[in-house]
Amino acid sequence: xxAGTVTxxxxxxxxVTKSFGPVEVLRGIDLTVRTGEVTVVLGPSGxxxxxxxxxxxxxxxxxxxQVSVDGSLVGYRRSGDKLYELREREILKQRTxxxxxxxxxxxxxxxxxLENITEAPVSALKRSKAEAAExxxxxxxxxxxxxxxxxxxxxxxGGQQQRVAIARALxxxxxxxxxxxxxxxxxxxxxxxxxxxIKDLAHQGTTMIVxxxxxxxxxEVADTVVFMDEGRIVEQGPPSQVLDAPRxxxxxxxxxxxx
Amino acid sequence: MPLTSDPPLSKAPERARTDAPEAALEIVxxxxxxxxxxxxxxxxxxxxxxxxxxTNPGWEWPVFAQYFTAETILRAVGTTxxxxxxxxxLGFLLGLVLAFMRLSDSPFLRAVAVGYIWIFRAVPLIVQLxxxxxxxxxxxxxxxxxxxxxxxxxxxxxxxxxxMSAAVLGLALHxxxxxxxxxxxxxxxxxxxxxxxxxxxxxxxxxxxxxxxxPQAMRSILPNAANEVISLFKGTSIVSVMAIGELFYQAQxxxxxxGRVVPLLMVATVWYVLLTGALSVLQxxxxxxxxxxxTR
Numbered sequence: 001x002x003a004g005t006v007t008x009x010x011x012x013x014x015x016v017t018k019s020f021g022p023v024e025v026l027r028g029i030d031l032t033v034r035t036g037e038v039t040v041v042l043g044p045s046g047x048x049x050x051x052x053x054x055x056x057x058x059x060x061x062x063x064x065x066q067v068s069v070d071g072s073l074v075g076y077r078r079s080g081d082k083l084y085e086l087r088e089r090e091i092l093k094q095r096t097x098x099x100x101x102x103x104x105x106x107x108x109x110x111x112x113x114l115e116n117i118t119e120a121p122v123s124a125l126k127r128s129k130a131e132a133a134e135x136x137x138x139x140x141x142x143x144x145x146x147x148x149x150x151x152x153x154x155x156x157x158g159g160q161q162q163r164v165a166i167a168r169a170l171x172x173x174x175x176x177x178x179x180x181x182x183x184x185x186x187x188x189x190x191x192x193x194x195x196x197x198i199k200d201l202a203h204q205g206t207t208m209i210v211x212x213x214x215x216x217x218x219x220e221v222a223d224t225v226v227f228m229d230e231g232r233i234v235e236q237g238p239p240s241q242v243l244d245a246p247r248x249x250x251x252x253x254x255x256x257x258x259x
Numbered sequence: 260m261p262l263t264s265d266p267p268l269s270k271a272p273e274r275a276r277t278d279a280p281e282a283a284l285e286i287v288x289x290x291x292x293x294x295x296x297x298x299x300x301x302x303x304x305x306x307x308x309x310x311x312x313x314t315n316p317g318w319e320w321p322v323f324a325q326y327f328t329a330e331t332i333l334r335a336v337g338t339t340x341x342x343x344x345x346x347x348x349l350g351f352l353l354g355l356v357l358a359f360m361r362l363s364d365s366p367f368l369r370a371v372a373v374g375y376i377w378i379f380r381a382v383p384l385i386v387q388l389x390x391x392x393x394x395x396x397x398x399x400x401x402x403x404x405x406x407x408x409x410x411x412x413x414x415x416x417x418x419x420x421x422x423m424s425a426a427v428l429g430l431a432l433h434x435x436x437x438x439x440x441x442x443x444x445x446x447x448x449x450x451x452x453x454x455x456x457x458x459x460x461x462x463x464x465x466x467x468x469x470x471x472x473x474p475q476a477m478r479s480i481l482p483n484a485a486n487e488v489i490s491l492f493k494g495t496s497i498v499s500v501m502a503i504g505e506l507f508y509q510a511q512x513x514x515x516x517x518g519r520v521v522p523l524l525m526v527a528t529v530w531y532v533l534l535t536g537a538l539s540v541l542q543x544x545x546x547x548x549x550x551x552x553x554t555r
Contacts, residue, residue, distance in 0.1 A: 092464070095460070106450075109475070109553065110475055112552075123462050
């Protein structure tokens, strides 16, 4: 996609570690994601891929190492050789630049589809209600749900809910989109409609990191495929390499089970 | 399905084998003779009770009718409602603060909230009310100023904390301890994914609580809160020990004067029943409002 041109990194992850009690979930992760690229993270359950994704918008605090997005540290401010933890307000502000799509959608059930999408632009970015509603309707058209603006989330199918969740994330015009297993909670026949929306975004040059089990999607859309196991990155590279000619035994055995 | 397997052998076995088309078969609902007997017995008991209410002269219905809408009683109903409204409003406001103190990350704030809830659930309401009523004995003057330092404005406690405000204060502080636990329960019942999604969208913290968490928590808060409001409403009758002219006190005053105990107790009772009914209706509509988007 960006072959030949020099691109600045959108995400830089440096030797990140994270434990939950005695369990080491991330054991020194280094990863660079360039602007405009799609990175797909694969790996077995418990390999730390969702946790890694959650450190990028500081939903999960790292124990060691640093994460930067678009050149600024996530969750901290550096002054000299000290890192100062940011106030919650500053962290919330950072997050408005990073869209996050959850496995279980987490739409707000008591708000209509339109209100779900306009809530953050109005309260976090101080947009006017009319402006936010206009953007929301445009985004709903884009994900094919223009007629559902007044519906409540529980009146929608899982696939429709996830498309609303994507529109909700896009409403903040983020420079980076993070997807945490966006199709894992869906009935098989609804997976396609959500993947189509994500593919569409990828083709428009949105920088995104997608944690998924959809190998076909990875092959079609990813610029880089990252394979994780036991809190480490085992191998990474273009899909043609990682998916079709994996170098590590662990990658081979994982792929042989999921394809 | 045709009724082929084991047709009843006793009566008219040939009817089970008629060639009626399946769509035309008559469905005979199961009978509930036990239900009928129980209903009849209950109806008899109710009729006896109603008969007693009408025929027993001890109820003194004319006296009841005379006092039910008497001006003193109506004013007393107003005082009771006032105590309920102020007690509920202040109680739930303080309860909300206490709930979030108990849910906060500060161990000190948590401990203070736990301590408050412990003490105010432990002290009987009537004991507490008498304490507030006698506040002037403990603190003669109240000063507003620098803590432990000089005061700017000074009040005479006896003048400031009259019987009515002592009662509201007591009811509210008592109510706050229960309200705090009800609100906390409601907040805990909201899926943690909701706050995560709100945080991921950068929605400011207070806005998260007000717009995302509390409206969803309301669904489990409301039934319990309605119980509390109703019990506070009736709890106002305890305030009669402080000689405040609320409904029960006023009824007592009147029957102390004219000796018609039963009809005046009925006056108070019917008012309590009617107003509790009104509160239940109100509860229904508020719950319906907060059920937006829910499937059940």
